[in-house]
Amino acid sequence: MKTNDLAGRIPWTLVVFLAALAVPWLGSRYDVFLATQIAISGLFAVSLNLLLGTTGLVSFGHVAYFGIGAYVCGILMKTYAMPFSIALPAAALGAAFASLVFGFFCVRLTRIYFAMLSLAFSQIIWAIAYKWNDVTGGDQGLPDVPYPDLDWMNSIPLLGDLRIAGQFYVVSLVVVGLSLAAMRRIINSPFGRILTTIRENAERASAIGVDVRRYELAAFVVAGGFAGIAGALFGIFSRGVFSDYVFWPKSAEVMIMTILGGIDHFWGPVVGAATLVLLNQEITSYTEYWSFVLGTILLVLLFAFPGGIVGGLSAGFAWLRRKRGRAISPDARRLEATGAETTSVEVKRA
Amino acid sequence: MLEVKGLSKSFGGFRAVSDVNLAVAEGEIAAVIGPNGAGKSTLFNLITGHLQPTAGRVVVDGRDITGVAPFKICGMGMGRSFQRTNIFPKLTVLENVQAAFLIHRGQGPNFWSRSERLYRTESEALLASIGLAAQAWTTAGTLSYGNQKQLELGIALASDPKILLLDEPTAGMSATETHESIALIARIARERGLTLLFTEHDMAVVFSIAQKIAVLHQGRIIAHGDPATVRADAEVRRVYLGDH
Ligand SMILES: Nc1ncnc2c1ncn2[C@@H]1O[C@H](COP(=O)(O)OP(=O)(O)OP(=O)(O)O)[C@@H](O)[C@H]1O
Ligand SMILES: [Mg+2]
Numbered sequence: 001m002k003t004n005d006l007a008g009r010i011p012w013t014l015v016v017f018l019a020a021l022a023v024p025w026l027g028s029r030y031d032v033f034l035a036t037q038i039a040i041s042g043l044f045a046v047s048l049n050l051l052l053g054t055t056g057l058v059s060f061g062h063v064a065y066f067g068i069g070a071y072v073c074g075i076l077m078k079t080y081a082m083p084f085s086i087a088l089p090a091a092a093l094g095a096a097f098a099s100l101v102f103g104f105f106c107v108r109l110t111r112i113y114f115a116m117l118s119l120a121f122s123q124i125i126w127a128i129a130y131k132w133n134d135v136t137g138g139d140q141g142l143p144d145v146p147y148p149d150l151d152w153m154n155s156i157p158l159l160g161d162l163r164i165a166g167q168f169y170v171v172s173l174v175v176v177g178l179s180l181a182a183m184r185r186i187i188n189s190p191f192g193r194i195l196t197t198i199r200e201n202a203e204r205a206s207a208i209g210v211d212v213r214r215y216e217l218a219a220f221v222v223a224g225g226f227a228g229i230a231g232a233l234f235g236i237f238s239r240g241v242f243s244d245y246v247f248w249p250k251s252a253e254v255m256i257m258t259i260l261g262g263i264d265h266f267w268g269p270v271v272g273a274a275t276l277v278l279l280n281q282e283i284t285s286y287t288e289y290w291s292f293v294l295g296t297i298l299l300v301l302l303f304a305f306p307g308g309i310v311g312g313l314s315a316g317f318a319w320l321r322r323k324r325g326r327a328i329s330p331d332a333r334r335l336e337a338t339g340a341e342t343t344s345v346e347v348k349r350a
Numbered sequence: 351m352l353e354v355k356g357l358s359k360s361f362g363g364f365r366a367v368s369d370v371n372l373a374v375a376e377g378e379i380a381a382v383i384g385p386n387g388a389g390k391s392t393l394f395n396l397i398t399g400h401l402q403p404t405a406g407r408v409v410v411d412g413r414d415i416t417g418v419a420p421f422k423i424c425g426m427g428m429g430r431s432f433q434r435t436n437i438f439p440k441l442t443v444l445e446n447v448q449a450a451f452l453i454h455r456g457q458g459p460n461f462w463s464r465s466e467r468l469y470r471t472e473s474e475a476l477l478a479s480i481g482l483a484a485q486a487w488t489t490a491g492t493l494s495y496g497n498q499k500q501l502e503l504g505i506a507l508a509s510d511p512k513i514l515l516l517d518e519p520t521a522g523m524s525a526t527e528t529h530e531s532i533a534l535i536a537r538i539a540r541e542r543g544l545t546l547l548f549t550e551h552d553m554a555v556v557f558s559i560a561q562k563i564a565v566l567h568q569g570r571i572i573a574h575g576d577p578a579t580v581r582a583d584a585e586v587r588r589v590y591l592g593d594h
Contacts, residue, residue, distance in 0.1 A: 188465060189461050189464070190468060191460055193448070193449055196438070196440075203400070204505070206419070207400075207506075210421055210453050211421045211422075
């Protein structure tokens with residue numbers, strides 16, 4: 001019981017964040033490369049999960065907003081030499097605005113058509129990115145998007161020791177961390193609770209006074225905006241924006257990350273993103289049949305953990321705790337019973 | 351308070367509700383009865399905006415609400431429960447009613463406060479009044495059928511309705527549960543001064559609390575009035591009450 005309390009008191013989010021922050025100093029260049037990719041994909045997947053897990057909307061075109069963010073940021077920074085501090089918010093706003101326009105039509109349709117229309121819109125964005133040579137660079141893409149100006153970091157101890165990729169990783173991690181904190185707050189807010197009522201039972205939600213379409217649209221816009229932030233970071237990280245970034249397989253990839261990690265938990269998509277990025281790297285370096293091996297591993301994982309990795313783990317822990325609870329002495333149980341508040345919280349989470 | 355004028359609904363060529371007229375006065379407890387498939391649920395769905403009528407009007411407090419979206423109708427003070435139990439199954443019992451408080455009190459666009467702390471007292475008090483205080487932290491979907499029906503009543507009450515429509519509030523309950531549940535509904539309706547319109551198959555229940563009864567048969571009202579009048583009606587006895 002004591003260890004349990006202790007484990008409960010550690011601010012795990014902060015620990016993970018600090019551990020992730022230490023990567024550029026403790027890890028290799030390759031580790032930084034992987035960590036940046038995980039952080040950005042994690043944000044992208046969490047933004048999708050606002051639709052999938054929280055609101056119950058299946059969007060097959062989420063990559064459109066990721067791509068728009070990447071292009072807006074890339075074009076502003078490369079073509080117009082704008083600073084990152086303007087390009088990043090512009091990317092979020094641009095993606096959110098596109099979500100508003102497309103979402104307006106999508107939320108008017110029922111579930112399966114919503115999924116199809118969201119996919120259709122993302123293909124339109126892809127076609128535009130692919131053809132509009134003057135602005136997006138067409139099939140050549142937009143290479144050499146510059147890094148933000150991070151010279152100010154050089155005068156700061158520790159940060160000054162890092163290469164630009166490491167410094168950009170730190171910036172990305174902070175942006176991702178703040179975005180995740182904001183999204184967590186939104187999910188736990190009254191607005192977020194209303195979204196869960198729509199997921200649970202849209203008919204009932206409308207009968208308690210929820211304007212279902214409007215809330216779905218709001219969720220779509222928020223999710224799109226955060227996907228835009230992830231896209232903006234990704235364009236800089238990969239030193240260019242290409243039409244592949246808005247192609248539908250990327251939508252499928254982020255969907256896999258989200259489901260693999262677990263849609264019922266806030267951190268599920270981040271775990272899914274980390275798992276997929278690492279698996280991808282490992283397997284591609286061992287075998288040329290990597291997509292086959294990856295597919296098989298994913299199938300096994302999905303069958304073993306129907307609630308995703310995080311869902312499976314938390315079910316496992318709950319089971320262990322129950323098993324141990326039965327073994328504790330009556331005294332300890334009485335103690336536990338007096339802590340009525342903690343038990344109720346546990347029940348709530350389960 | 352609630353007036354239904356010449357309301358009709360056709361599904362394809364089939365007239366599920368045809369030319370129904372109904373008036374429920376403020377504070378009245380009224381029942382719609384009729385055999386299976388008579389059109390009771392369809393009538394309710396027409397009133398609450400879940401279905402669009404083919405013809406006719408629905409008027410509340412002198413305001414025409416025909417064809418208005420369900421979420422707006424709820425905002426005008428009309429709450430309802432559904433025949434097939436309709437709750438938020440993966441949320442806790444407390445969260446179910448809390449969500450209704452949140453939306454009703456205009457907290458929906460609030461992106462930033464922590465929802466779990468809002469309207470806790472109100473939600474707990476409401477749960478206590480419908481006898482679900484002990485189950486506050488239970489996942490709603492795991493409640494017994496009877497308790498889910500009760501929770502649905504709680505969800506409807508959280509938006510503080512003036513008119514409450516209950517579609518078979520005791521369907522599937524045991525005799526004792528039905529009895530308790532009806533006593534509860536009658537008490538709450540009286541305490542809150544609610545205008546209540548409900549459907550029910552158990553005639554003992556209907557005649558025990560309804561002040562006014564309308565009998566629906568094949569989409570038409572064949573009789574209406576106080577319980578005594580309806581019970582004595584020859585047509586009603588023939589098509590419906592015959593075996594009671
Ligand atoms: N969406 C629909 N499409 C087609 N027919 C429908 C639809 N909804 C209801 N009906 C038909 O309309 C008739 C009335 O149905 P309704 O559910 O209103 O009856 P009810 O009086 O509530 O019956 P019960 O006592 O079984 O609940 C039935 O014959 C039903 O099959
Ligand atoms: Mg019915």
